[in-house]
Amino acid sequence: MPTIRLCLSGVFALFLYACGGAADAPATTDGAAPDDERIDLVVRGDYVVTMDAARTILRDGAVAIDDGDIIAVGPAADVVAAHPAREVLDGKRRVVMPGLINGHSHAAMTLLRGVADDLALMDWLNNYIFPAEVQFVDPEFVRVGTELACWEMIRGGTTSFVDMYYYPDTIAEVVERCGLRAKISATVIDQRSPDAEGADDSLDKGVGFVERWLGRHPRITPIFGPHANYTLNAEQLAATRAAANELGIGVSIHLSESPYEVQYAQDTYGTTSIEMLESIGFFDGPTIAAHVVWPTDDEIPVLATRNVGVIHNPTSNMKIASGIAPVAKMLAAGVRLGLGTDGAASNNDLDLWEEMRLAAFLAKVDSMDPEILPAIAVLSMATDGGARAVGLDDVAGSLEAGKRADLIQVAFDDVHHVPTYDVISHLVYVTDEQDVDTVIVDGEILMRERRLTTIDTERVRAEATALAASIRDALNERNANREGE
Ligand SMILES: [Zn+2]
Known part of the structure; x- marks a missing residue:
């Protein structure tokens, strides 16, 4: 190569430098x-x-x-x-x-991918996912599962995500190392969970997490993740919002996801989910609401005026048969809308390209109107619109001077x-x-x-495979015991 010969000749120091760089x-x-x-x-x-x-x-x-x-x-x-x-x-x-923004995920659930499919939400949660989590989820599970998820998200062009899971310090440590941007929700839930005994304990631990991570790393924002209105009562939901406001942080929550939840709110409070939360002042601060499949016509304006960031999860909503979210109606009403994958156990991958495609097709076939949600509107939900929904639009979501450099080459x-x-x-x-x-x-x-620079993918593959083998053994043993009963 002539450039190398020129370099070796050492005639021009500057040229040498340039060649060395090359x-x-x-x-x-x-x-x-x-x-x-x-x-x-x-x-x-x-x-x-x-x-x-x-x-x-x-x-x-x-x-x-x-x-x-x-x-x-x-x-x-x-x-x-x-x-x-x-x-x-x-x-x-x-x-x-711009890099894609995954507005709702439970990253470490990559390790529960495929353990329980083809079930309705409450059956899936109460009889499979919650018990499996209490049995298997510890900091090591969260570390490996989150690394697996970060690998998958980076591979697919996701640059920011909003997570909700257990052991949030471990999630944050993984995110810090792998280089993604994240809002990490400490789960608040009124039942025994992998990292807490109930609502008060999970909120106390969440406060500790937020105090440790608030302002600690520019890519990481700690928030609270009150799980849903059927896993926390009104008082606990209000207390979580109050604690978030005191710390100056936002919250993410599952909202109006399934007919079960809507009925639960009706039976318990005599009102619908979103109206109930509005009545207790839950939206008095930054809120990311996942799913929002069943808002009434009266509730959609509440989401818009309260600047609730609604995250549409088309694959999860279809797989669990939660329903079809009125995305076009919410967009027309000025609701901030983003896209999410939900956890890999209800998707079963973390591919936002698929979410974009399904969001578009689902809206079209639901309304029998191919014009209702055009490609650019869906792309916006995964980029600038998604950034607005999750409160990252000051740093990400579009390619403009002054924003942080979160971008991909396709x-x-x-x-x-x-x-x-x-x-x-x-x-x-x-x-x-x-x-x-x-x-x-x-x-x-x-x-x-296509080569990851921050994650040793072969190590993660080996660790995830080993962990999955022990989960499979334990599940087989549990099923054998059940059959023997
Ligand atoms: Zn979820």
Whole structure:
């Protein structure tokens, strides 16, 4: 190679430097700027889908990143000329877009993927999931399960997620290491759970978690996760909101998920779920509400005026047969809407591309109107709209100078992307998680050309497989004992 011969000749010190960079590290934007004057990274793409308010899509565009901030978005030639960088990611057959936002998950439940399928929500929860969790979930389970989930989410282009599970300190430690951005809910629930004895104990422990993590890491926001209105009474729900307000944090909750919950609220309080929460002041602070399948026409305006972030989980709602959420109606009423996968035990994966596709198709077939939820509306639910729903829109959700650099490169080189007429159509109706090529959060590359940089995937595979083997043995033993009874 001629460049190597030139380097070895050692004629020009500067040229030597540039060649050395080319040999050891990816290409830079030019050969002239001294290293300390270069920005960290430029990410190029045949298309840059910004998801800004004007829905700007750049052909042959680029995003300039320094110290984890997006400092410029524009035509590649301009960005490259204005911002010499230490590294430039090539954009040939690549689409650059904001990273996806998973607004509702129980990450560690990846380890319970497939242990109990084809059941209704309350049967599934009370007879399978809650007992299995009390038996198996400990900090080690949460560590391995959350690592498995982070691996899967990074692989699929998710850059932020909202989690609700047990041992939240362990979740936070994993998130800190793997590089994702997360709001982590300490579960508050009035029953014996893996990490608490009941509502008061879980709230006390949640307060401890929040005090340990509030302001500790810029990518991690601790919040409370009051589980649902049928696992906490009105007083406990109000106490959780009061504690959240005292600490200056938000909450996430399962809300109006199933006909069971709606009936429970009616039987217990003589009103519907959302009205009941509104009546106790539960929405007096940032709220992320997962599912919201059964809001009444009177409740939808409450969600809008109270700025509740509603997370639509189409796969989970379909699999457990919870129902079809009135997504288009909520969007039309101005409700903030995002998308979530729910836990892997009710999905059974963490693929937001699939959620986008199903959200669109479900709304269309439900209304018998193919125009009701267009591709761009669904893409927004996974990006800028999702960021607004979960309260991360000041840092993520769109590619704009001033936001943090949470973005992905999607490869458009597989057969299903040929030809490409409309990039938005392709992202929503064609792209799947295997197409994601590179993932960046806070300016750090977490996956480069489909190779994860922060997670030792073979170690996680081995640990998850070993844990699953012991869970399988225990479940088999339990089932054998039940049969013998
Ligand atoms: Zn859930």
